[in-house]
Amino acid sequence: MASLTASRVLQPIGTSGKLFAFFLDVCRQLFRRPFQLREFIQQAWFIASVTIVPTALVAIPFGAVIALQVGGLIKQFGAQSFTGSASVLAVVQQAAPIGTALLIAGAGGSAIAADLGARKIREELDAMMVLGIDPIQRLVVPRVLACMLIAVFLNGMVSVVGVAGGYVFNVGLQGGTPGAYIASFTALAQLPDLWVGMLKALIFGLLAAIVASYMGMNAGGGPKGVGDAVNQSVVITFVLLFIVNFVVSAIYLQIVPPKTG
Amino acid sequence: MGVEIDIRNLTKSFGNQLIWGDVTLTVPAGEICVMLGPSGTGKSVLLKTIIGLLKPDRGEVVIEGVDIASCPERELYEIRKLFGVLFQDGAMFGSMNLYDNIAFPLREHTKKSESEIREIVMEKLDLTGLLGTEDKLPGEISGGMRKRAGLARALVLDPEIVLFDEPDSGLDPVRTSFLNQLIVDLNAQIDATFLIVTHDINTARTVPDNIGLLYHKHLAMFGPREMLLSSEEPVVRQFLNAQVVGPIGMSEEKDADELEAEKDMELPPLPPIPLQLEPSNGQPRRSQREPGAWCEENGVTPPPGSFEENMTMTTGS
Numbered sequence: 001m002a003s004l005t006a007s008r009v010l011q012p013i014g015t016s017g018k019l020f021a022f023f024l025d026v027c028r029q030l031f032r033r034p035f036q037l038r039e040f041i042q043q044a045w046f047i048a049s050v051t052i053v054p055t056a057l058v059a060i061p062f063g064a065v066i067a068l069q070v071g072g073l074i075k076q077f078g079a080q081s082f083t084g085s086a087s088v089l090a091v092v093q094q095a096a097p098i099g100t101a102l103l104i105a106g107a108g109g110s111a112i113a114a115d116l117g118a119r120k121i122r123e124e125l126d127a128m129m130v131l132g133i134d135p136i137q138r139l140v141v142p143r144v145l146a147c148m149l150i151a152v153f154l155n156g157m158v159s160v161v162g163v164a165g166g167y168v169f170n171v172g173l174q175g176g177t178p179g180a181y182i183a184s185f186t187a188l189a190q191l192p193d194l195w196v197g198m199l200k201a202l203i204f205g206l207l208a209a210i211v212a213s214y215m216g217m218n219a220g221g222g223p224k225g226v227g228d229a230v231n232q233s234v235v236i237t238f239v240l241l242f243i244v245n246f247v248v249s250a251i252y253l254q255i256v257p258p259k260t261g
Numbered sequence: 262m263g264v265e266i267d268i269r270n271l272t273k274s275f276g277n278q279l280i281w282g283d284v285t286l287t288v289p290a291g292e293i294c295v296m297l298g299p300s301g302t303g304k305s306v307l308l309k310t311i312i313g314l315l316k317p318d319r320g321e322v323v324i325e326g327v328d329i330a331s332c333p334e335r336e337l338y339e340i341r342k343l344f345g346v347l348f349q350d351g352a353m354f355g356s357m358n359l360y361d362n363i364a365f366p367l368r369e370h371t372k373k374s375e376s377e378i379r380e381i382v383m384e385k386l387d388l389t390g391l392l393g394t395e396d397k398l399p400g401e402i403s404g405g406m407r408k409r410a411g412l413a414r415a416l417v418l419d420p421e422i423v424l425f426d427e428p429d430s431g432l433d434p435v436r437t438s439f440l441n442q443l444i445v446d447l448n449a450q451i452d453a454t455f456l457i458v459t460h461d462i463n464t465a466r467t468v469p470d471n472i473g474l475l476y477h478k479h480l481a482m483f484g485p486r487e488m489l490l491s492s493e494e495p496v497v498r499q500f501l502n503a504q505v506v507g508p509i510g511m512s513e514e515k516d517a518d519e520l521e522a523e524k525d526m527e528l529p530p531l532p533p534i535p536l537q538l539e540p541s542n543g544q545p546r547r548s549q550r551e552p553g554a555w556c557e558e559n560g561v562t563p564p565p566g567s568f569e570e571n572m573t574m575t576t577g578s
């Protein structure tokens with residue numbers, strides 16, 4: 001009984017260890033030739049197709065909420081000329097990578113976990129290994145790279161759509177001046193903000209794909225196992241992404257001093 | 262020419278549950294072996310351990326001097342090219358049609374041109390009776406066809422060892438007979454080592470050169486077909502003749518009371534040993550032995566009526 005409790009308590013540690021080992025395996029297979037270009041393009045196309053529309057739909061209200069919130073606050077300070085800058089800062093540095101992460105994990109990651117999980121329970125992965133092909137090199141590496149690429153692109157899209165949404169709401173609803181909104185872009189925001197946003201998206205894409213692939217490849221126990229794997233992969237990815245976002249943001253703010261207008 | 266599989270002291274457990282322990286056997290090169298066992302005795306686990314998909318707790322599986330259980334991954338992928346494996350449900354790749362599925366190993370591992378690949382794939386499709394279905398997706402065909410397609414894919418790389426995981430499960434008796442004939446013909450043709458995991462008695466009695474029986478977490482017996490088919494050993498006798506009387510119960514082994522109650526029951530006589538299936542072209546296989554040869558060598562009298570043409574195939578009763 002004591003050992004049962006101990007093993008249950010220690011189980012998450014074992015799982016994170018295995019997840020990390022899986023990550024190292026993927027890194028090693030990354031450099032194995034031949035690179036699966038076809039699979040990579042197919043997956044990139046697939047992930048893009050399931051994420052672009054929802055991402056855009058999420059980005060507009062995201063930008064709008066920030067514009068309304070910050071706009072209202074900033075008005076009280078009498079610093080309306082900084083609305084554009086605050087909006088850019090919030091969207092590019094935080095909202096874009098987080099929005100991307102949610103959709104990459106929710107739409108892309110769940111699709112990857114379901115796909116690999118179904119292959120696992122149908123013994124397709126076993127068959128592949130027996131045919132002398134490593135499923136990590138053949139299936140996981142292209143998915144991870146595709147997820148990272150699409151995450152960076154989506155990040156760019158959320159940034160543009162979010163800032164544009166903020167513009168529409170600020171100018172249209174709050175009576176902000178178009179010139180002030182655009183002119184203040186660079187007042188608080190700086191180029192490294194863009195870099196860190198893209199870096200975050202890259203890391204989120206990597207994590208989402210790794211977790212989803214790991215969960216899918218370790219699905220067991222029939223169709224229910226696949227469902228569980230998808231569910232767990234989305235939950236774990238979300239938690240992981242928010243933690244990583246916090247850590248990266250904290251480090252970034254230490255390294256790069258905020259620009260003072 | 263076929264490759265020998267040397268299994269020594271193999272032990273496997275999941276958690277605290279022992280699956281089987283100290284399994285030692287040699288699957289002779291170029292022969293057909295059947296591994297039998299009641300449901301849930303880890304026959305498929307044994308198969309997966311032999312191809313290195315599962316790691317045993319102890320013991321070795323030696324193929325061409327390489328121990329599958331402990332060799333590095335890279336070597337494992339190399340040695341697996343010797344294998345052709347037919348999985349229970351065929352394990353076809355759902356996203357590819359049958360043609361691409363069967364061509365897949367050739368495209369991955371050989372530098373053959375598309376026309377050469379086409380020739381090989383068509384030959385294997387013909388062999389398994391699937392010509393005309395090459396454009397279908399695995400989801401669109403019946404289970405029996407998927408199984409045959411899995412066999413076609415297992416054969417494209419001209420394997421030295423072919424493993425079958427329950428080739429007869431879910432097939433009707435006629436298709437099972439065809440598949441058994443196909444297995445025997447294939448063995449005659451390519452001389453590979455065949456290992457079949459099944460619990461179909463008819464297959465076990467007529468197809469193989471050697472039979473093994475997994476029971477109660479160990480290998481109860483492994484040897485030439487005539488040795489097992491004429492064996493008086495209770496477990497072997499009960500299983501190979503599909504009888505109720507014997508040490509195997511419904512859930513696991515029987516308990517002492519049940520065995521006590523059966524003690525005085527008369528065991529039905531051993532049914533005659535059937536003739537082995539012969540290749541359809543009439544040419545004997547390399548590893549085939551004369552009917553009754555083993556019994557003669559070892560001074561065993563086969564049950565009356567053995568090795569007669571046109572004998573009934575019914576078992577038990």
